[in-house]
Amino acid sequence: MAEGHAVHGIAQRLQQFVEQPVRSSSPNGEFDATVFDGRVFADAQAVGKHLLVTAHDVGLTAHLHLAMDGAFSVRRHHRALHGDFPRTEPPVHGNVAWRLLSATHHGELTDPAVCELLDEDGVLALRARLGPDPLRDDAEPDVARRRIQNSRRPIGALIIDQKVIAGIGNVYRAEILHRARLDPFTPGREIDDETFGALWQDTVDLMILGLGAGWIVTDEAQMAAAREALVRGERVPRWPKRYAVYGRAGTPCSVCGTTVRAQRVGLQRLFWCPGCQAAGPTSTGATSADPATVGEG
Numbered sequence: 002m003a004e005g006h007a008v009h010g011i012a013q014r015l016q017q018f019v020e021q022p023v024r025s026s027s028p029n030g031e032f033d034a035t036v037f038d039g040r041v042f043a044d045a046q047a048v049g050k051h052l053l054v055t056a057h058d059v060g061l062t063a064h065l066h067l068a069m070d071g072a073f074s075v076r077r078h079h080r081a082l083h084g085d086f087p088r089t090e091p092p093v094h095g096n097v098a099w100r101l102l103s104a105t106h107h108g109e110l111t112d113p114a115v116c117e118l119l120d121e122d123g124v125l126a127l128r129a130r131l132g133p134d135p136l137r138d139d140a141e142p143d144v145a146r147r148r149i150q151n152s153r154r155p156i157g158a159l160i161i162d163q164k165v166i167a168g169i170g171n172v173y174r175a176e177i178l179h180r181a182r183l184d185p186f187t188p189g190r191e192i193d194d195e196t197f198g199a200l201w202q203d204t205v206d207l208m209i210l211g212l213g214a215g216w217i218v219t220d221e222a223q224m225a226a227a228r229e230a231l232v233r234g235e236r237v238p239r240w241p242k243r244y245a246v247y248g249r250a251g252t253p254c255s256v257c258g259t260t261v262r263a264q265r266v267g268l269q270r271l272f273w274c275p276g277c278q279a280a281g282p283t284s285t286g287a288t289s290a291d292p293a294t295v296g297e298g
């Protein structure tokens with residue numbers, strides 16, 4: 002759940018509630034769900050890894066962040082007899098922070114990292130501290146490009162910084178940089194317009210595919226098969242995950258055979274291939290000796 006495409010997937014599933022009156026409750030008492038109770042659901046939107054949920058005639062927005070452990074399930078139910086609210090509530094399983102019930106659907110938020118109500122200023126402040134989201138139509142990639150090109154920080158730290166680009170998590174970070182054959186330690190200010198443009202476009206393409214598939218697909222053969230399934234209107238099966246570098250420290254790169262490395266960059270470990278990803282304006286870091294990090298993972 003650390004990647005933005007999954008949050009967009011939840012926002013899509015929550016569309017089942019749009020324009021429906023909802024029962025709203027917080028079984029574990031962690032969320033002031035009563036403001037939504039009996040209201041008509043208006044919208045659910047993802048912004049990066051954040052989810053914003055609104056209802057008509059409620060001046061507050063529910064702001065959710067699921068982090069690593071959170072989940073928001075949406076299922077059809079058959080508890081309502083005449084298109085009204087359900088006669089009975091489903092039993093509570095697990096740590097349910099927010100439950101939504103319409104005449105036809107049952108939504109359940111478990112273990113969120115953030116589940117709070119924001120006023121209009123709070124929503125604006127949240128939006129202001131997030132970079133463009135590759136999955137949103139209103140994304141302005143130039144904002145991300147400027148933030149990268151104005152920074153001395155390594156590109157591997159920048160693209161996972163939600164203030165720069167909203168929605169990229171640790172798997173996409175590693176795979177996107179490997180696909181670009183870009184040294185993750187290249188300073189942002191050395192990323193030219195063309196390199197950034199290609200990186201952004203590949204991110205958009207991968208995340209659209211991830212949203213359609215429901216999981217992260219970055220292997221070329223799997224990507225082609227997933228696209229074919231989606232074009233046919235079929236579900237993309239959960240094939241065994243095949244990553245080029247993510248989670249593969251200490252094993253040979255499938256492209257060039259060089260041992261994949263991992264090192265903490267930002268809050269999480271970055272995986273990269275020093276063979277494929279030596280290219281770039283500078284290659285410091287990728288070639289520096291750091292035995293403590295070799296073979297991790």
Ligand SMILES: [Zn+2]
Pocket residue numbers: 254255256257258259274275276277278
């Ligand atoms: Zn390689």
